Amino acid sequence: MTMISSLIRFGRRQLHTIVSKEIIKPSSPTPSHLKTYNLSLLDQMSVNTFMPMVTFYPNTGIDRSSHDKTLDLKNSLSQTLTKYYPFAGRHAKVAPACVDCNDEGAEFLEASVDRTLSDFLQNSQHEDLDQFFPHGLVNDKSNRGDHDLESDKVTPLAVQVNHFECGGVAVAVSLSHKIADACSLATLINDWAKMTRFCSGVEKHESPINPLFISLEYMNINYEGLSLERSNDCVTRSFMFPNSKINDLKLKVKTMTAESGNPITNPTRVEVLNWLLYKCAVKAAMKNNTSGSFKPTGVSHLTNIRGKMIEPLPENSMGNLFMIGDIVTNNESEMKPETFIGEFKMKKMQFQSLPNIATTFGLISQMCSKPALEEHQRKLSVSYICTSLCRYPAYEIDFGWGKPVKVAIAGDLRKNSFIMMDSPNGDGIEAFVCLRKQDMEIIQSDPELLAFL
Numbered sequence: 001m002t003m004i005s006s007l008i009r010f011g012r013r014q015l016h017t018i019v020s021k022e023i024i025k026p027s028s029p030t031p032s033h034l035k036t037y038n039l040s041l042l043d044q045m046s047v048n049t050f051m052p053m054v055t056f057y058p059n060t061g062i063d064r065s066s067h068d069k070t071l072d073l074k075n076s077l078s079q080t081l082t083k084y085y086p087f088a089g090r091h092a093k094v095a096p097a098c099v100d101c102n103d104e105g106a107e108f109l110e111a112s113v114d115r116t117l118s119d120f121l122q123n124s125q126h127e128d129l130d131q132f133f134p135h136g137l138v139n140d141k142s143n144r145g146d147h148d149l150e151s152d153k154v155t156p157l158a159v160q161v162n163h164f165e166c167g168g169v170a171v172a173v174s175l176s177h178k179i180a181d182a183c184s185l186a187t188l189i190n191d192w193a194k195m196t197r198f199c200s201g202v203e204k205h206e207s208p209i210n211p212l213f214i215s216l217e218y219m220n221i222n223y224e225g226l227s228l229e230r231s232n233d234c235v236t237r238s239f240m241f242p243n244s245k246i247n248d249l250k251l252k253v254k255t256m257t258a259e260s261g262n263p264i265t266n267p268t269r270v271e272v273l274n275w276l277l278y279k280c281a282v283k284a285a286m287k288n289n290t291s292g293s294f295k296p297t298g299v300s301h302l303t304n305i306r307g308k309m310i311e312p313l314p315e316n317s318m319g320n321l322f323m324i325g326d327i328v329t330n331n332e333s334e335m336k337p338e339t340f341i342g343e344f345k346m347k348k349m350q351f352q353s354l355p356n357i358a359t360t361f362g363l364i365s366q367m368c369s370k371p372a373l374e375e376h377q378r379k380l381s382v383s384y385i386c387t388s389l390c391r392y393p394a395y396e397i398d399f400g401w402g403k404p405v406k407v408a409i410a411g412d413l414r415k416n417s418f419i420m421m422d423s424p425n426g427d428g429i430e431a432f433v434c435l436r437k438q439d440m441e442i443i444q445s446d447p448e449l450l451a452f453l
Helices: 041-045 066-083 117-123 126-132 182-199 243-260 269-288 337-352 357-365 370-382 437-443
Strands: 007-010 013-024 036-038 050-057 090-092 098-100 106-113 157-164 169-176 234-242 297-304 322-329 384-388 406-409 417-422 428-436
Touching (some): 050 126, 066 169, 066 182, 126 234, 234 243, 234 437, 269 437, 297 370, 322 337, 406 417
Parallel strands (some): 384 417
Antiparallel strands (some): 050 169, 050 406, 157 169
């Protein structure tokens, strides 16, 4: 392995050094009949970006050196990629319709961090997470490094293992959104962790790894994918909502909706937090608008449909398997909880009425005309985007060093977006919120929001 001289600056100090880089290929070749993996229409419509998840582990005192841990991770990743063969292939940079499952492998980088894990977690901002990812693969495709500029192909999977000076580890994984969604990413990392426990001898019996890659007919809509607006004027911050406060918020919603005559008796955690964050974000934006008036907007909520359909798919189904529910608010009265959450519930009921994935893909094919795609893009451009990763097994990812003390989605998210996931101790929800800097300044001191933190 060759020492690479690239240094990433943290603040004003040289903190982070890439010490090695290599390609990890599947331990067994992909069978000839699986050499081409066709992308679904949802895959082709998805944004051309990367999903970045990082998991942090303290030094538990287990007698394995950083070198041994890294070898275990490489060996187990090679065996895992045999099952996740499309992730070891290559797809086109522009408007891909399939993956060439050529076993060229995933990128694997190793880095040293001149800092303790506890110091980083206590004294860092969200943007500091970016350093843990290979080539800056934290969001947009334009962030790829020089190594990829001469190729017209994308390496879908890249991993970086970061060793803190205290012996703690951060495992960062970036996966192309063109071939998978966040549920797929969480399943992949969990399966890789299971294989690592077996390869390192922590577990004597190998756990089954059986991701489901759905066989699809080749279809090419020649579309680069929906785009998400990003801006240098945006910032991402984390808000932690304990379950006790969320229960208070649920009670508030029940009371408000009962008084309106349209009671909502069973609001979920995600529904009430979506409403609260949206309401506070819009209020902040209004204060910063020159007119100070309400502008029609809405929320586009991404919903995992695997378990929602009448004939559900297993959670280990790979690909982009989500639908977008658009909630439009034309005036301030439509932001009341009975209206907003009522519309939210109706959208979810529509997804639950879908018979199966074949019918769903059939409906999506009707949205692939140029006018339909342009209208969908227009809605996304003026909406806040909300995604819930709650109930995903992110905090179950155990490579043999115990469960993570922190899991995070890195990068500057899309402007005006919320990502929710379970808190580290399972006693609440952590929301990653991306807003304009001037809006964030207001929302961070909003008493209505602060009351539930």
